[in-house]
Amino acid sequence: MTTKIIELGPHQLALEEPMYFRVRLEGDRVADLDVMPGQVHRGMEHLVMRRNLYQNITLLERLCSLCSNSHPSTFCTAVEEVAGIVIPPRAEYLRAVADEIKRIASHLFCCAVQANAIGEIPLFRRVMEIREIMQRAKEAIYGNRMDLAANVIGGVRYDLTPEAVAYLYQAMEDMKKPLDELYLQFANNPALMARMAWVGVLPREAAVECAVVGPVARACGIDYDVRKKSPYGAYDRLDFEVATQTAGDVRARNLVRLAEARQSVSLIEQCLAQLPAGPLCADTLPEIPAGEAIAKSEAPRGELMYYLRTDGSDFPVRLKWRVPSYMNWDALKVMLKGEPVANIPLIVNSIDPCIACTDR
Amino acid sequence: MHMQVEETAVEPVRLFRINTGSCNGCDVELAVTSAVTEFDVEQLGCRYTESAREADVVLITGPLTVRARDEVLRLYAATPRDKVTVAIGVCPVSGGVFRDSYAVDGPLERHLPVDVNVPGCPPRPQALLAGISEALAIREARRAGVEPSRKPKQGKRPNADNFPARGRLSFDAGACVDCRMCRHVCAAGAIRFQEGEDGVRLTLWHNSCVFCGLCCHYCPTGALSVTGDWRLDHPASDTFRQVERGEIPYAPCSGCGESIVPAAPQLLHAAFRRPNPEIEKLATLCPACRQVMSIGAPRR
Structure with missing residues (x-):
């Protein structure tokens, strides 16, 4: 059997972001791979220390645009933890609404990109059209289709008027049927089964070993969701099941995502129904003392952790992250081993890799 | 937004994308223009290509990281000589x-010529299509050997539609009290204050602004506001003209005559809700004279 080393870039991988792999092939099968990261390294750790806590709300929202709301909301949670600020209940719910809207859009984008990667163009377009309902909702409520600008230290800076609540209820209603249909299609459609079932399998033991998180972990039967394990914000008052699958293949990962998107619809409806009255923000310009805190949340790709250290000034002394994609892309080595070259783009996209988050 | 480009109906104009290390916001929105019928670049007679050599229009996203630079320049060098280059979003x-990061090697113009900018963070798909249309007009003009027309956008340029998309910022100098909170919270360094002879001038550059609206959120008097005007695409030669500015004139303190920035009525309303004539006198006093008025002597 011949051994060959090939390099794959974003154009071959059908990725939106620049990610490069060096793949060692035995015959036409993948034997090993190296990720060559860094293309999206913008020096975030350096930048956050040169921006004050307010500037960092906006900067961190642009750490990655697909999980853009998770970053500022988790950052604000860490700042609030340091300062001992309790955010108003209405703000907790509004943060959850923003997070879940982003989750639906992010999960659907991932499913769409995979359909594109296997040449199912009509399905790609269909999923993107369904996702547009959420994109329109984001723009109508927050003023931007990607970066919501929903969070401030101490709460949120947007409100849902009764009209906006009615609009969002309608948008959620419009999502239900398409999401149910998509779930059935990704579960049972023979053409999709042929490409996605038993492909890119990550056994449960390997998943534990790689410490994968998010839908990648839940697709291997690991029942771990930060919203359930250590509820933050409004999540202890919301009712949902952690979506899990056991097969650990590409199909299972997508089924987890689609089940979660459907659950997010229900979570948003619960938030709207329970939405308490009251202020949006605890204090406009709170004093942030010296201290340190860890905050975590369930971003669309999995557990997101923030470590923040302050010294009583406006500038953070240290801000560090653990982003979900970091562990997840290590698992690609296991998923890709023995797979034909043609499956590489699909499997890579099936972990929903976020290069912007990981390279920072 | 239906624009017919006649000659290209036969052969589509090919768009080629280069990501120079973006947060993926612009790239995801560009993906929308290849997938969603309402925003499909097909309506402009375009289609996307994966081959640099086929590029008629190059769309570039991201701030150009040091790590991505060589690959970006290699790809760009492989594109044809007569392509039109569009910078998508404010990052390039x-x-x-x-x-100001060690890892960023922009602006893009230092490395290659740009023809059109499409500000936004990220720009909405309608803005992307408007920018691509502008690139097509430049391409047509170049092929015809004429100067690209400079005023296709005037006249029926849509200011805002019924969607409250965060667009151009608007500054009301009359309400500004020179507290500079806007500059303090601006992550992109888009706001500058300059002290002149007669007043303080605020300049906000829309090619750096990321339209997050945090300045407006923290502005105590509502002097800065986000408008729904999202049509910000412009020829790269106009890069530095995309500003919002205003001058807050100095006035003499009614107590001692020193030049001060008087307190705007909006500030008095924010602080006192219903200011009486006595409170209104505070507006034209300098801090020292205000202290004399309220506590009898300047505070040490």
Whole structure:
């Protein structure tokens, strides 16, 4: 059997972001791979220390645009933890609404990109059209289709008027049927089964070993969701099941995502129904003392952790992250081993890799 | 937004994308223009290509990271000589929120010529299509050997539609009290204050602004506001003309005559809700004279 080393870039991988792999092939099968990261390294750790806590709300929202709301909301949670600020209940719910809207859009984008990667163009377009309902909702409520600008230290800076609540209820209603249909299609459609079932399998033991998180972990039967394990914000008052699958293949990962998107619809409806009255923000310009805190949340790709250290000034002394994609892309080595070259783009996209988050 | 480009109905104009290290916001929105019928670049007679050599229009996203630079320049060098280059989002133009990082090697113009900028963070698909249309007009003009027309956008340029998309910022100098909170919270360094002879001038550059609206949120008097005007695409030669500015004139303190920035009525309303004539006198006093008025002597 011949051994060959090939390099794959974003154009071959059908990725939106620049990610490069060096793949060692035995015959036409993948034997090993190296990720060559860094293309999206913008020096975030350096930048956050040169921006004050307010500037960092906006900067961190642009750490990655697909999980853009998770970053500022988790950052604000860490700042609030340091300062001992309790955010108003209405703000907790509004943060959850923003997070879940982003989750639906992010999960659907991932499913769409995979359909594109296997040449199912009509399905790609269909999923993107369904996702547009959420994109329109984001723009109508927050003023931007990607970066919501929903969070401030101490709460949120947007409100849902009764009209906006009615609009969002309608948008959620419009999502239900398409999401149910998509779930059935990704579960049972023979053409999709042929490409996605038993492909890119990550056994449960390997998943534990790689410490994968998010839908990648839940697709291997690991029942771990930060919203359930250590509820933050409004999540202890919301009712949902952690979506899990056991097969650990590409199909299972997508089924987890689609089940979660459907659950997010229900979570948003619960938030709207329970939405308490009251202020949006605890204090406009709170004093942030010296201290340190860890905050975590369930971003669309999995557990997101923030470590923040302050010294009583406006500038953070240290801000560090653990982003979900970091562990997840290590698992690609296991998923890709023995797979034909043609499956590489699909499997890579099936972990929903976020290069912007990981390279920072 | 239906624009017919006649000659290209036969052969589509090919768009080629280069990501120079973006947060993926612009790239995801560009993906929308290849997938969603309402925003499909097909309506402009375009289609996307995966081959640099086929590029008629190059769309560039991201702040240009040091790590991506060589690959970006290699790809760009492989594109044909007569392509039109479009910078998508504010990152390629100024670095946006990522400016001043050791890992960023922008602005893009230092490395290659740009023809059109499409500010936004990210620009909405309608803005992307408007920017691509502008690139097509430049391409047509170049092929015809004429100067690209400079005023296709005037006249029926849509200011805002019924969607409250965050667009151009508007500054009301009459309400500004020179507290500079806007500059303090601006992650992209888009706001500058300059002290002149007669007053303080605020300049906000829309090629650095990321339209997050945090300045407006923290502005105590509502002097800065976000408008729904999202049509910000412009020829790269106009890069530095995309500003919002205003001058807050100095006035003499009614107590001692020293030059001060008087307190705007909006500030008095924010502080006192219903200011009486006595409170209104405070507006034209300098801090020292205010202290004399309220506590009898300047505070040490």
